Amino acid sequence: MGLLDKVKGHKASGNGLDTSGRTSSDPGIKEQEGGIADINFDQNTDDTETIMNNPNLDDGKVPRVTFRTAIMAIIAAMGGFIFGYDTGQISGFLEMQVFLERFGETNADGKLFFSNVRSGLIVALLSIGTAIGALLAAPLADRIGRRGSIPWWCLIFCVGVTIQIAVGDGQWVGVAMGRWVAGLGVGSLSVLVPLYMSESTPKQVRGAVVCSYQLFITIGIFTSNCINYGTESRTDTGSYRIPMAIGYLWALILCIGMLMLPESPRYDIRKGFNKRAFNTMQKFYGVPVNHRAIALETAEINANIRASQGSHAWYEVFTGPRMGYRTMLAMALQMFQQLTGANYFFYYGTTIFAGVGLSNSFVTAMILGGVNVGATFFGLYFVEHFGRRKCLITGGLWMFMCFMIFASIGHFKFQPAIEGSNDAKTYGTVLIVFACLFICGFASTWGPMIWAVNSEMFPYRYRANAMALATASNWIWNFLLGFFSPFITGAIDFSYGYVFAGCNLVGVAIVYFFLIESATRTIEEVDTMYLIHVPPLKSSKWTSEMIERELASSDNMHLAHGGRNVEKRNRDEEANAQQVEGNGVLGGKLAGDDSLPQHPLPANDLPAHLQQ
Structure with missing residues (x-):
């Protein structure tokens, strides 16, 4: 039982549930014991037909969402907030005068600047750490639990933040390495949070709950933009150290919050804490302990755990039944989530729109962040009401159109215009509008839904490792884009948008021909x-x-x-x-x-x- 139950005074005995210990030496088998009352079915069975024919089970209406499920989603999604906050703040740092003076370079004219290599490493080394962290998260989660491993990765993130704050003048490598260490924590959380959500949430709201992870990423980006705006005018190191240090707060909230939540029911049953798992399902479903929905899910989990006992080599994510197809599909979807081009704006948005001639490009970053947050709320609705496939295909085509217009206006109209002229301002405004329209499409479709479909396509025995590989794919491409974008933009300017437009079309084709619709299904x-x-x-x-x-x-x-x-x-x-x-x-x-x-x-x- 999590601390949330204790804080609220909910004791297991009130429901006839004892959550104190194991029910069997065999982690896959449930056994009837004293202390569990009012359960009118054999907890040891995996025969769903018997449960369907059991007249003693409650068939009352299952609430669509319960208060506990909502609280769980908010707390766990703080892992996404940390991801978004750390991603969004670096764009502003590169434009801060104090940050430039301490970590920039000086050209022949004595002017300070960031070379493409230096800015690329400062931005993108986070992604190398996240890719490694994503791969390390799976075995640890299988050993000590989904919930149990999250606080440790929060600690790793805090170590990375400390390194970034502590580095001295000119030690830009220290900033980059601090981001790498912080990335270990961020990458692990990007696997564990969707994994915990998908295993703990009732199926009728699973898609929306997992998508809330992306919602909190967008809120984190927007929050970092606002804090950067508030500190960028400072003339001391507080301009960038204050936003960095605030990152401790988000990690602390997630760490304490997870201690108040129960472990994933599927993990608990695998480890033999069956009564605790049963108690968790009852509370998240919001139904009596003898409800047919809980009985069916219990039987389903029993069958799965029995069948998947024993060790499974990591390479079975490619050799298992239809697993090669699914693992490669998940990795491709995560890759093309990056290749939509969204992080082109989030990493370098402040720099891009400084060239548009706005008086304060930090304001533009806040506008983009606000649009990102607002549009993601629509994604939570779309994912459950229109399905995954339709939304991803429509969103991909929308982003293709936006990038085609953005690249064409930028390359053929804005770039040749005289700086500061009326034409430059007009075309610059058009660029901002289509950047916002693009983000609307991304935030309501590809942003949240890729995390949802990845958490749904794998069976339990392979889920942690397969999701780790898919998430690592996301972070590797995140690094490649973060590092090479300055070079590419310097060479082909706004024509870079045509590359992202083409990638969006390829992503649409992959969804259309290979992805199975998973909405409303277990x-x-x-x-x-x-x-x-x-x-x-x-x-x-x-x-x-x-x-x-x-x-x-x-x-x-x-x-x-x-x-x-x-x-x-x-x-x-x-x-x-x-x-x-x-x-x-x-x-x-x-x-x-x-x-x-x-x-x-x-x-x-x-x-x-x-x-x-």
């Missing part, structure tokens, strides 16, 4: 859709008679070493299971067999499209 249902090769173009209309019954998911398979072959097991004699190469959901396809693939349901119980 993680296990999405897994099934990938396994049975549901065509992405038809996935939004796909329905299954297997809903609320045992699904053909990766977590229900008993895989041979490496995840390449499926081991068929008799439910009553699992101990004597024999490995049969080629059997299982993928067996028929791999062996070239035209018969129906192995499936938990008899052939005549399958949906019509599977019987065919």
